[in-house]
Amino acid sequence: MKIKSPILGIIIFIIIFGGIAGADMLGIWKTKSSKLPIKFDSGEYIGEYNPADIRGSYSFDDIYNAFQISPQVLATAFELDIENPEEFLCKDLEQIYSSMNESNIEIGTSSIRYFVALYKGLPFEFEKEMYLPQKAVEILIKNKTLEKQQEIYLQDHVIDSTQLLKAKEAPAEEEKHEEEKEFKVNGNTTFKELISWGVSQQEIEDIIVEEISDDTITVKEFCNNKGIKYSNVKIQLQYLVDEKNK
Amino acid sequence: MKNRKWIQGFFFILILMIVVNHILVEAGKGIAYFSSFSLHAICPFGGVVTLYQFFTTGTFVQKIHESSVILMFLVFLMSVLFGSVFCGWICPFGTFQEWSSKIGKKIFKRKYNNFISKKLDYYLRFIRYIVLVWIIYNTAMTAKLVFINIDPYYALFHFWTGEVAVSALFILGIVLLSSIFIERPWCKYLCPYGAILGLSNKISIFKIVRNKSKCISCMSCDKNCPMNIIVSKQEIINNHQCIRCMECTSEANCPIENTVELSSRKNNTILDEKSTGGRV
Numbered sequence: 001m002k003i004k005s006p007i008l009g010i011i012i013f014i015i016i017f018g019g020i021a022g023a024d025m026l027g028i029w030k031t032k033s034s035k036l037p038i039k040f041d042s043g044e045y046i047g048e049y050n051p052a053d054i055r056g057s058y059s060f061d062d063i064y065n066a067f068q069i070s071p072q073v074l075a076t077a078f079e080l081d082i083e084n085p086e087e088f089l090c091k092d093l094e095q096i097y098s099s100m101n102e103s104n105i106e107i108g109t110s111s112i113r114y115f116v117a118l119y120k121g122l123p124f125e126f127e128k129e130m131y132l133p134q135k136a137v138e139i140l141i142k143n144k145t146l147e148k149q150q151e152i153y154l155q156d157h158v159i160d161s162t163q164l165l166k167a168k169e170a171p172a173e174e175e176k177h178e179e180e181k182e183f184k185v186n187g188n189t190t191f192k193e194l195i196s197w198g199v200s201q202q203e204i205e206d207i208i209v210e211e212i213s214d215d216t217i218t219v220k221e222f223c224n225n226k227g228i229k230y231s232n233v234k235i236q237l238q239y240l241v242d243e244k245n246k
Numbered sequence: 247m248k249n250r251k252w253i254q255g256f257f258f259i260l261i262l263m264i265v266v267n268h269i270l271v272e273a274g275k276g277i278a279y280f281s282s283f284s285l286h287a288i289c290p291f292g293g294v295v296t297l298y299q300f301f302t303t304g305t306f307v308q309k310i311h312e313s314s315v316i317l318m319f320l321v322f323l324m325s326v327l328f329g330s331v332f333c334g335w336i337c338p339f340g341t342f343q344e345w346s347s348k349i350g351k352k353i354f355k356r357k358y359n360n361f362i363s364k365k366l367d368y369y370l371r372f373i374r375y376i377v378l379v380w381i382i383y384n385t386a387m388t389a390k391l392v393f394i395n396i397d398p399y400y401a402l403f404h405f406w407t408g409e410v411a412v413s414a415l416f417i418l419g420i421v422l423l424s425s426i427f428i429e430r431p432w433c434k435y436l437c438p439y440g441a442i443l444g445l446s447n448k449i450s451i452f453k454i455v456r457n458k459s460k461c462i463s464c465m466s467c468d469k470n471c472p473m474n475i476i477v478s479k480q481e482i483i484n485n486h487q488c489i490r491c492m493e494c495t496s497e498a499n500c501p502i503e504n505t506v507e508l509s510s511r512k513n514n515t516i517l518d519e520k521s522t523g524g525r526v
Contacts, residue, residue, distance in 0.1 A: 001510045003328070003452055005249045005497050008508065012253065012324065012335055019320040023313075030312040031287035038305040055308060236275070 293318025
């Protein structure tokens with residue numbers, strides 16, 4: 001039996017798209033993660049979710065579903081002043097504290113994994129120095145799940161609240177270069193500045209999906225307060241600013 | 247082989263639009279009613295690298311989902327039927343290399359794709375198996391998508407995002423440069439997925455078959471094979487490098503009708519009732 005190229009082309013389409021359609025009908029065509037980490041498959045903690053498998057794409061609500069740690073506890077531990085902590089994504093933590101990288105200190109998804117492991121008394125291996133905010137350490141000590149050695153390590157690797165506040169307020173490294181350029185949206189850009197650059201208040205409110213009550217506040221601070229992903233907003237605002245100032 | 251080129255173009259544009267839409271959706275915009283999967287979700291090789299973790303822990307390697315595994319099986323099905331048609335008809339990176347090879351063909355004409363000595367080239371073709379084993383082993387040991395650090399396919403569709411490893415961009419650059427001298431250099435020497443799919447050429451139900459009695463030995467098939475396979479010396483092309491592009495067939499470059507074709511084999515003979523009235 002011979003197959004000509006047009007027939008082969010049709011068969012390819014049927015197999016690929018027919019297969020996808022069939023998988024979708026069976027409910028097995030999934031293109032996003034289930035937001036549940038893997039479980040320990042041996043040892044004392046068999047069957048428990050493994051904090052080391054927490055992904056950056058998980059929200060605090062996903063962590064609650066797996067580990068029963070309230071999103072508010074996580075927000076407090078990492079000193080996040082946000083309205084909807086359950087929607088906060090782990091990967092955004094590193095962005096907020098990115099200026100800590102200058103001191104070779106990373107506060108991000110790995111920190112959340114570490115905190116969750118200590119909070120639940122689960123095993124956790126780390127390859128580099130791990131730091132936690134002061135509030136996180138206080139919560140863990142109060143929680144009484146720490147071993148003596150862990151407590152000593154934490155006391156030596158705590159970041160005090162003043163340092164964290166400075167890190168939150170400092171612009172990220174890449175933004176420092178942008179400060180020197182005109183019409184560049186960065187961590188210090190206020191709504192008032194955006195409006196002066198030609199972007200209307202309505203256009204800004206369409207992007208942030210909120211009303212602006214105080215136009216002297218920085219966009220970054222507004223986003224952090226409202227639990228909105230600042231990097232997404234920044235990209236869209238920059239696009240508008242560039243369009244208005246061509 | 248216009249059909250193939252249209253299908254290649256279709257899949258390339260489809261993947262590009264899906265990837266762009268994924269990035270737009272992450273930025274708060276997006277094309278309504280259009281897919282926004284990540285590239286990993288629609289890469290069948292992702293299904294391959296996650297198999298070890300799936301069978302040992304029941305979960306997938308980071309960034310890989312059920313869709314990758316399903317696509318892996320669908321491509322395996324196609325491969326059992328027709329050999330590595332995925333490489334020749336679907337893979338967007340293969341398509342990209344074919345498009346870039348046009349530059350080399352224009353510059354070097356007949357010399358194009360013939361710069362490397364046959365002996366050296368023969369051994370180099372097995373490097374992709376080493377790459378395959380290295381990737382599968384390291385992915386199994388680390389549960390991380392190690393391939394992303396060298397994957398030129400991912401680099402091609404994400405180079406503007408700032409999320410691509412420098413090593414992957416470097417390899418993309420090397421492949422692009424090599425395409426000026428060699429056709430499909432990544433496929434020939436380094437592609438781990440092609441390494442697996444190429445093995446299906448040995449067992450596929452349909453193979454490229456050359457009718458020796460009708461062949462006039464013009465070697466048009468050899469000249470047009472992007473993978474440098476000597477089609478004119480074989481009756482059945484089950485070479486692990488064949489991408490089933492069908493450029494060697496009578497539909498494309500073979501001047502004699504019904505001589506080189508994609509055909510099934512029954513009882514160790516090639517059936518061609520039209521031309522011979524029975525067994526050949």
